[in-house]
Amino acid sequence: xxxxxxxxxxxxxxxxxxxxxxxxxxxxxxxxxxxxxxxxxxxxxxxxxxxxxxxxxxxxxxxxxxxxxx
Numbered sequence: 001x002x003x004x005x006x007x008x009x010x011x012x013x014x015x016x017x018x019x020x021x022x023x024x025x026x027x028x029x030x031x032x033x034x035x036x037x038x039x040x041x042x043x044x045x046x047x048x049x050x051x052x053x054x055x056x057x058x059x060x061x062x063x064x065x066x067x068x069x070x
Contacts (some may be wrong), residue, residue, distance in 0.1 A: 006023075008021065008062070010064065012066055016066035016067075017066065018063065018064065018065045018066070019063075019064050019066075020061060020062060020063045020064065021061075021062045021064075022059055022060070022061055022062075023059050023060035023061075023062075024059070025057040025058070025059050026057060026058055026059070026060075027056065027057060027058075028049060028051055028052035028055075028056055028057060028058050029051075029058075030049055030050075030051040030052070031049035031051070031052060031056065033056040033057070034049070034056060035048065035049055035052060035054040035055055035056040036048050036049055036054060037049065
């Protein structure tokens with residue numbers, strides 16, 4: 001689970017719409033920023049990190065979809 005804490009104040013302005021927020025890039029915790037996993041005894045080739053897809057960084061995307069209260 002995520003450890004960073006940020007506060008977003010949710011107040012719709014004028015028309016209701018979908019909106020999103022993006023965090024700053026962070027080092028991929030799975031590959032530790034390498035973007036790949038080095039060869040091992042059981043796998044003799046580099047393997048691209050599935051979480052960051054080889055970039056070494058990840059971002060958080062938060063989407064807010066305003067809906068009527070039914």
